[in-house]
Amino acid sequence: MNKFYFRADDEERCFLKKDIIEDMRENCISELKIFEAKRITGEEYFWCTAYQEFGEVGQDCGRSCSKYKPRNGKNGRCRYSGHCYEPTEKSEILKIEI
Secondary structure, eight states: OOOEEEEEEEEEEEEEEEHHHHHHTTTTOOOEEEEEEEEOSSOSEETTTTTTTTEEESSSSSTTTTTOOTSSSSSSSBBEEEEEEEEEHHHHHHHHHH
């Protein structure tokens, strides 16, 4: 399983480390503090990978959504329903050469 990280300059979205490094190269950032992400369980919210936004379980997803596709092909949880994450105290400094 891939680990996700929050950037110190963006605490709303988490990314894979390789994507953060790629963005650092594109934006000429040589050093950046990142925080390891932890999956949130038991919450009433989810991350929709189709729309790239948060939703509320039972409210924003289901047959009323045009992109709804059940994981089992019949009914139930949508294949685009993902977990939400929060930053942890565990941090590191990414350094790259520009």
